[in-house]
Amino acid sequence: MKLQLRTVAASVAILLAPMVISSNAFAADDVLMDKSGMTLYTFDKDSKDQSNCNDGCAVKWPPFVASQGAKAKSGFGVIKRDDGTQQWTYQNKPLYTWSGDIEQGDMNGDGLGGVWHVAKKVASVY
Numbered sequence: 001m002k003l004q005l006r007t008v009a010a011s012v013a014i015l016l017a018p019m020v021i022s023s024n025a026f027a028a029d030d031v032l033m034d035k036s037g038m039t040l041y042t043f044d045k046d047s048k049d050q051s052n053c054n055d056g057c058a059v060k061w062p063p064f065v066a067s068q069g070a071k072a073k074s075g076f077g078v079i080k081r082d083d084g085t086q087q088w089t090y091q092n093k094p095l096y097t098w099s100g101d102i103e104q105g106d107m108n109g110d111g112l113g114g115v116w117h118v119a120k121k122v123a124s125v126y
Contacts (some may be wrong), residue, residue: 037104
């Protein structure tokens with residue numbers, strides 16, 4: 001049985017083993033999730049710090065939106081999308097959720113079209 005802690009200030013629920021990545025995301029078993037526990041994904045057709053998922057693509061793969069003035073840390077960054085909104089990145093890769101994931105922890109988008117992948121925490125090297 002895994003113990004759960006609740007971080008009220010950051011509105012993030014984490015398991016003891018996972019690490020908080022930012023106030024909006026955490027890693028569970030090295031899979032990145034948003035603060036609601038929904039899996040985050042990367043898209044092979046994106047460029048470094050540039051989202052190439054817009055319009056209909058962004059409906060199916062909602063961008064992991066960053067609020068104005070969001071502070072990046074621990075490998076996270078923020079980019080400006082074509083529509084003017086800001087999107088979180090991890091290791092310079094824009095992050096998305098998948099409309100086909102219904103419950104927390106679902107990973108139904110992994111491998112879709114051979115270009116969508118679960119975003120995973122990169123091990124720190126010291």
